[in-house]
Amino acid sequence: xxxxxxxxxxxxxxxxxxxxxxxxxxxxxxxxxxxxxxxxxxxxxxxxxxxxxxxxxxxxxxxxxxxxxxxxxxxxxxxxxxxxxxxxxxxxxxxxxxxxxxxxxxxxxxxxxxxxxxxxxxxxxxxxxxxxxxxxxxxxxxxxxxxxxxxxxxxxxxxxxxxxxxxxxxxxxxxxxxxxxxxxxxxxxxxxxxxxxxxxxxxxxxxxxx
Numbered sequence: 001x002x003x004x005x006x007x008x009x010x011x012x013x014x015x016x017x018x019x020x021x022x023x024x025x026x027x028x029x030x031x032x033x034x035x036x037x038x039x040x041x042x043x044x045x046x047x048x049x050x051x052x053x054x055x056x057x058x059x060x061x062x063x064x065x066x067x068x069x070x071x072x073x074x075x076x077x078x079x080x081x082x083x084x085x086x087x088x089x090x091x092x093x094x095x096x097x098x099x100x101x102x103x104x105x106x107x108x109x110x111x112x113x114x115x116x117x118x119x120x121x122x123x124x125x126x127x128x129x130x131x132x133x134x135x136x137x138x139x140x141x142x143x144x145x146x147x148x149x150x151x152x153x154x155x156x157x158x159x160x161x162x163x164x165x166x167x168x169x170x171x172x173x174x175x176x177x178x179x180x181x182x183x184x185x186x187x188x189x190x191x192x193x194x195x196x197x198x199x200x201x202x203x204x205x206x207x208x209x210x
Contacts, residue, residue: 001091001207002027004056005198007034007141007178010065011044015200020050026204029091031056033080034178034198035063035099035141041070048078059083061099063141063178068101083139085120087127093135093173093207096128100141100179117162125166134192136172137207138163143177147188149197152180167193173207 004023009015023031031054037047043066051058058080062071075082083097098121128136142160143150144167150159158180167175167190174194185203188195196203 041067
């Protein structure tokens with residue numbers, strides 16, 4: 001199975017146009033958005049429309065800039081599938097999503113939130129506890145703590161300790177994430193688990209039965 005991942009466009013329609021073109025030629029089963037398409041809860045319909053022309057299913061989780069209600073409205077209008085708090089089977093794989101929605105579209109600061117336990121993440125992880133690990137792909141806005149995908153340009157870790165601990169214990173096939181803005185797509189590993197932060201650069205991944 002092939003997936004096209006991106007995140008953190010923040011209403012950048014030029015980036016959306018480029019990514020949509022790349023996704024069109026990538027022969028993927030789905031496009032995955034790891035959040036923060038908007039800025040402070042304001043969404044650009046043009047960003048969604050550009051991906052809609054590709055004709056490939058889009059699975060999404062919200063980022064801290066997307067706002068809960070604006071995010072839901074934007075996804076409904078675009079016909080995208082909300083993966084936040086949900087589990088989705090795709091081509092023999094299981095995708096589970098967890099975003100970082102904020103009711104007002106604002107974010108109080110990555111350090112405090114990222115290092116704290118997120119009670120909304122716990123039930124999702126419970127849902128997938130019995131899924132065969134090498135068939136499970138997590139889609140999260142926050143990266144796992146302690147990975148290159150979580151470290152910003154000042155090398156400050158913006159990742160989730162809670163997610164890191166679960167990944168270490170369960171070893172899913174992959175964690176596809178965003179949130180941290182980097183100069184290029186970043187790929188790392190936690191044991192056998194692939195960790196990818198594509199950001200606005202995009203990333204195509206092929207997943208094979210293991």
